[in-house]
Amino acid sequence: MSDRERWGTRIGLVLAMAGNAVGLGNFLRFPVQAAQNGGGTFMIPYFISFLILGIPLMWIEWGIGRYGGSFGHGSVPGMFDRLTDQKKKWAKYLGVMGVVMPLVVFIYYTFIVSWMLAMSFFSLTGDYFGLRDIDEMRGYLGSFQNIFDSSYSGPLVTLFFFAITFIFLGWVLRRGLSGGIEKLALIGMPILFVFAFVLMWRVLTLPTMAASPADGLNFIWNPDWSSLGNAKVWLAAAGQMFFTLSVGMGSIHCYASYVKRDEDIALTGLSTAATNEFAEVVLGGTIAIPAAVVFFGVTGATAIANGGAFDLGIVAMAVVFQGLPGPEILGKLVAFLWFFLLFIAGITSSVALASPTIAFLQDEMQFTRKKAAAMVTAIALALGLFIIIFFRNGALDEWDYWAGTFGLVVFAAIEIVLFAYVFGIDRGWDELHRGADIKIPAFYKPVMKYVTPLFLFTLLGWWGATEALPTLLMQKVDDPSQIPYLWLSRGVMVALLVIGTILIKRSWARKAGEEA
Numbered sequence: 001m002s003d004r005e006r007w008g009t010r011i012g013l014v015l016a017m018a019g020n021a022v023g024l025g026n027f028l029r030f031p032v033q034a035a036q037n038g039g040g041t042f043m044i045p046y047f048i049s050f051l052i053l054g055i056p057l058m059w060i061e062w063g064i065g066r067y068g069g070s071f072g073h074g075s076v077p078g079m080f081d082r083l084t085d086q087k088k089k090w091a092k093y094l095g096v097m098g099v100v101m102p103l104v105v106f107i108y109y110t111f112i113v114s115w116m117l118a119m120s121f122f123s124l125t126g127d128y129f130g131l132r133d134i135d136e137m138r139g140y141l142g143s144f145q146n147i148f149d150s151s152y153s154g155p156l157v158t159l160f161f162f163a164i165t166f167i168f169l170g171w172v173l174r175r176g177l178s179g180g181i182e183k184l185a186l187i188g189m190p191i192l193f194v195f196a197f198v199l200m201w202r203v204l205t206l207p208t209m210a211a212s213p214a215d216g217l218n219f220i221w222n223p224d225w226s227s228l229g230n231a232k233v234w235l236a237a238a239g240q241m242f243f244t245l246s247v248g249m250g251s252i253h254c255y256a257s258y259v260k261r262d263e264d265i266a267l268t269g270l271s272t273a274a275t276n277e278f279a280e281v282v283l284g285g286t287i288a289i290p291a292a293v294v295f296f297g298v299t300g301a302t303a304i305a306n307g308g309a310f311d312l313g314i315v316a317m318a319v320v321f322q323g324l325p326g327p328e329i330l331g332k333l334v335a336f337l338w339f340f341l342l343f344i345a346g347i348t349s350s351v352a353l354a355s356p357t358i359a360f361l362q363d364e365m366q367f368t369r370k371k372a373a374a375m376v377t378a379i380a381l382a383l384g385l386f387i388i389i390f391f392r393n394g395a396l397d398e399w400d401y402w403a404g405t406f407g408l409v410v411f412a413a414i415e416i417v418l419f420a421y422v423f424g425i426d427r428g429w430d431e432l433h434r435g436a437d438i439k440i441p442a443f444y445k446p447v448m449k450y451v452t453p454l455f456l457f458t459l460l461g462w463w464g465a466t467e468a469l470p471t472l473l474m475q476k477v478d479d480p481s482q483i484p485y486l487w488l489s490r491g492v493m494v495a496l497l498v499i500g501t502i503l504i505k506r507s508w509a510r511k512a513g514e515e516a
Helices: 010-023 024-036 038-071 076-083 097-125 135-143 155-174 175-204 211-221 225-229 231-245 250-255 266-286 288-305 311-322 327-362 367-388 393-423 425-433 442-471 480-515
Strands: none
Touching: 010 175, 010 266, 010 327, 024 038, 024 076, 024 231, 024 266, 024 288, 024 311, 024 327, 038 076, 038 211, 038 225, 038 231, 038 250, 038 266, 038 393, 038 442, 076 097, 076 327, 076 393, 097 155, 097 311, 097 327, 097 367, 097 393, 135 155, 135 311, 135 393, 135 425, 155 175, 155 327, 155 367, 155 393, 175 211, 175 327, 211 266, 211 288, 211 327, 225 231, 231 266, 231 393, 231 442, 231 480, 250 327, 250 367, 266 288, 311 327, 327 367, 367 393, 393 425, 393 442, 393 480, 425 442
């Protein structure tokens, strides 16, 4: 295992892990979730979920990752196999979710990231300046999302920016851990934070229009205590935890597997979580929502957030930048800062999402790094074209729900049972403290064993009954003509799971033959 890649520096590890967690969810999804769920009301269950769901899962995934990495496994199948002392032969097959789900998310996530690159470029050129109506900007964004919509751009524009994004990702992934991913984080994350601070300052110094920046901050930080009994708010807050910390995905496990056996994970894990929360709550919460409130008022901003996942962070912000006081060129530059910030956040998360599958091919299938990166990039590029072609028929939303939403909760429930009850909470607690620079508060031990699993299974049951089952049965489909395409999208995901399971079986059979 000595020839496995390692992180070059601790700061590189922290920034790479932060890059994994700090993604589009921090700056796009978080403001929407907060606005849809009462602003300050949302923040209370959000922080409670962070303490009893996010933090425990984050530490557990660091622990599983480093432990599996000490045996040469950079992906979840091998980690689950070792976690159960190889006595439960089925455990490794459960780990297929930690290889296929991040790959599926990587594919459609990168498509979204390419929109940010396009919007960055067209902010500088002023291509969309003059479209000051929300519906017009929705149409403009729709021209990137749907290659069959040529109202503002043709299919070549979408494919061009998608290709550029993939070429860059492939280049970074081929260069390896310290030479590619770590360097990207060391350069990209400081730029992201500088851009975010500049944008935050600009938003907070906006003059009063429909409202003031203070009204936006008041909305996000002053709770309506009477709304805390609404289960929807709690479910939304818990769901945001999976996006904000990238838990239940497999990418934390992969990055942690390259940490040395006796290297600290307790403090490092907490540092990356704190960095992510700062980016989401302080920066993400102080840019999009206050800016939208200034231009559209609290009621208007909430209505925009309810309109769609990208309406607040992309559509509304594009309108806002056109109305900034001062010369138009300043509005274009500020718009560029925002959308390029989103591109950086997305690209650092994308390389993390691709890493578990690359690690699986390297460690279990004996591929070289370059061959594994090339294969993952090629598969993702081909299936990315599938998403682009069938975007208008709900393919992206279908993959996002099963692999990027509900699947995260299922995976987290599996891993916490294996860690706390099969591996054993006592062994797990000792593993987390191996080489630790801090002592994890003792109350987290029973939290990991009882509270977090209870929270997870409650969340799983609730979502399963109210969301997953109706979605599975196509009861929430507004357009019946989409149903064949949705089944096709599901079929592709199932095929990937089957192929992954077959590869796991063959890999372990090969190892057994070599040992014999």
